[in-house]
Amino acid sequence: MEKQKKTPVKPSFEKALSELEKIAIRLEDGELGLDDSIKEFEKGIKLARICHEKLEEAERKIEILQKGDSPNEVKNKKVAVKPNTGEIEDDEELQGSLL
Helix, strand or coil: CCCCCCCCCCCCHHHHHHHHHHHHHHHHHCCCCHHHHHHHHHHHHHHHHHHHHHHHHHHHHHHHHCECCCCCCECCCCCCECCCCCCECCHHHHHHHHC
């Protein structure tokens, strides 16, 4: 009987980011040994990739929502982001454009 390989379920963006932050704190504490630090670093890289993929997917969805009349035309809009928090500075205009 063949064993079916189960594809691991990727965590949500928020869960992956939260775990990535915890790993960063553990690594910055300097309490882990070399082997444990490498294992944590590897986990962090995997989580960072998941976050990156989720953000790219969200960006593609936003581009689809912002398409104009022509199927090949995408309205690009500059988004001002607060450097210290990463929050969108003026999200009123963006929210209105998605409705």
